[in-house]
Amino acid sequence: MKLYGSVTSPFVRRVRFLCLELGHQFELVDTQTEAGQALLREKNPIWKVPCAEIDGMLLWDSHTILEYLSQKYAGHPRLLRQAQGQDYWRERNLVTAADAAVESAINVFYLTRDGADVAQIAYLQKQQARVASILSWLKKELRGVYFTAEEKLGLSELALFCNLDWMRFRAMYPVDEDPVLRQYLGFHGKHPSLAATRPPG
Ligand SMILES: N[C@@H](CCC(=O)N[C@@H](CS)C(=O)NCC(=O)O)C(=O)O
Known part of the structure; x- marks a missing residue:
């Protein structure tokens, strides 16, 4: 591939x-x-x-x-957790929320890199507020470091991890100042395939 x-x-x-x-x-x-x-x-x-x-x-x-x-690779033991029924729809919402947070943060990142001043642009402030709103909701959905009682990575945990780690890497959200998010990153960051795909630097 x-x-x-x-x-x-x-x-x-x-x-x-x-x-x-x-x-x-x-x-x-x-x-x-x-x-x-x-x-x-x-x-x-x-x-x-x-x-x-x-x-x-x-x-x-x-x-x-x-x-x-x-x-x-259907049936492979290392596929992501698959949810059924209502849990499937919850998983979809979690992923959509995690992605919306990083998309907003990416917007702020690219525009500030091009010289935009967040303090002068209401839409960029809204983007930042959206990130905070989403992360606060996602934190409430967590049961420890997973979103489900089953301790297996699903797309929701994977998306949240990659998105938070990007925000930390680009200093787009003070992830390390939040004990829940810091613990989340610390825990999943030890996964060998997540450690191996860490952004450089
Ligand atoms: N929904 C897409 C989002 C992809 C996306 O936004 N990728 C960013 C990189 S992190 C990109 O290519 N941005 C280039 C641009 O906006 O010009 C997915 O899940 O793959």
């Missing part, structure tokens, strides 16, 4: 995580280089990572790629 992406992206990290867990070989095409970015734009009209070339197909969006891998 060719995986177009960067080693800093929280969305790419979850795909890299599952590939490591499943022993699925991939070649990372670094889209932070000019050549890699040009290739990404040839392959993916959305120009976002991750994008994968796999089994003769082009797939984009981490959710689609993860679902494809989960179907391909």
